[in-house]
Amino acid sequence: MTLQAKLDAFKADFEAGKPPYNRPHSVVETMHRATAELIASGQAERALKAGDKAPLFTLNDPQGIPVSSAELLLKGPLVLSFYRGVWCPYCNMELQALQETLPEFEALGANLVAISPQTAPNSRKSVRQNNLSFPILSDPHNAVAEAFGLRFAMPDYLIDVYKGFNNDLPTVNGDASWTLPMPSRYVIGQDGVILYAEVNPDYTRRPEPEDMLPSLRRARGL
Numbered sequence: 001m002t003l004q005a006k007l008d009a010f011k012a013d014f015e016a017g018k019p020p021y022n023r024p025h026s027v028v029e030t031m032h033r034a035t036a037e038l039i040a041s042g043q044a045e046r047a048l049k050a051g052d053k054a055p056l057f058t059l060n061d062p063q064g065i066p067v068s069s070a071e072l073l074l075k076g077p078l079v080l081s082f083y084r085g086v087w088c089p090y091c092n093m094e095l096q097a098l099q100e101t102l103p104e105f106e107a108l109g110a111n112l113v114a115i116s117p118q119t120a121p122n123s124r125k126s127v128r129q130n131n132l133s134f135p136i137l138s139d140p141h142n143a144v145a146e147a148f149g150l151r152f153a154m155p156d157y158l159i160d161v162y163k164g165f166n167n168d169l170p171t172v173n174g175d176a177s178w179t180l181p182m183p184s185r186y187v188i189g190q191d192g193v194i195l196y197a198e199v200n201p202d203y204t205r206r207p208e209p210e211d212m213l214p215s216l217r218r219a220r221g222l
Contacts, residue, residue: 003097003208007090011204027161034158035202044182044199047149052197054188055147059115059137062123067113067137073190076109077219079212080186082150083116083136084203086126087167091183094206095130101209102134108216110187117142117173117181140174145181150199154178187215195219 015028038044048054058068072078081098084091095114105112114136116123123136142151154162154169159178162169170176183203187196196215198207 003094003206006093006097007204007206010089010093027164030157030161034155035204037155038152038182038201041152041201043149043152044201047182047184047197047199048186048194049197049199050194052194054186054192054194055144056192057144057147059139059144060120061135061137062120062127064120067135069188072111072113073188073192075111077111077190077195077216078186078188079105079110079112079216080184080188081112081114082145082148082181082184083114083126084180084183085116085118085169085172086122086129087169087172088203090203090206092126092130094183095126095132095136097206098209099130099132099134101213104210104213105216108213108220110216110219113137115139115144115181117145117175117179119172119174122172139181141177142175142179142181148181148184148186150181150184151179152182154180185212187212187219189219 056070058066061067069078102112112134116136117139120138123138126136139145145151169178182199182201184199185207186194189195196212200206
């Protein structure tokens with residue numbers, strides 16, 4: 001089953017209110033409204049895209065060790081996944097799919113990292129729960145996401161829904177701003193130029209990990 005097929009099946013169960021979700025239809029409508037407004041804002045179209053220069057960054061991994069994009073790019077192309085957090089089932093399914101494809105990325109000389117606003121303990125939880133062998137880097141205040149054009153502020157009515165889920169993002173992220181990155185996937189060449197970009201204002205839609213392989217092959221001259 002493809003990643004998107006798994007996401008679609010989860011979404012259908014969630015929106016139908018099947019146990020254990022049991023969400024009122026009004027909650028689903030509110031979440032649809034927020035997604036539609038983010039799409040309509042055009043922010044995804046203004047985010048960095050293929051051909052743009054990627055900003056350099058240094059972020060800590062779950063053990064507090066700094067990871068530099070410049071150093072990773074010395075070794076080969078870099079695959080980035082901007083990840084909303086351990087609380088997001090769609091994101092967790094995406095990380096699992098990326099993990100399954102990791103050997104193919106590595107065979108093409110690429111490194112893979114995920115970037116999330118969540119704190120290190122929550123990233124460690126994500127790594128454990130999803131059986132990951134690649135790091136989730138903590139992006140305080142979504143600063144790197146902002147540099148890529150991905151950071152957005154959640155509307156008040158959506159914050160109320162999240163609070164109803166007991167989803168306390170200020171605690172999860174160590175940041176009171178109630179901001180998130182749009183889920184996004186990038187391939188960056190060793191010269192720092194973005195070779196592939198997919199930005200998803202609809203968090204239920206994700207590209208297949210295999211979609212990045214042609215860009216990685218071109219980066220290797222294959």
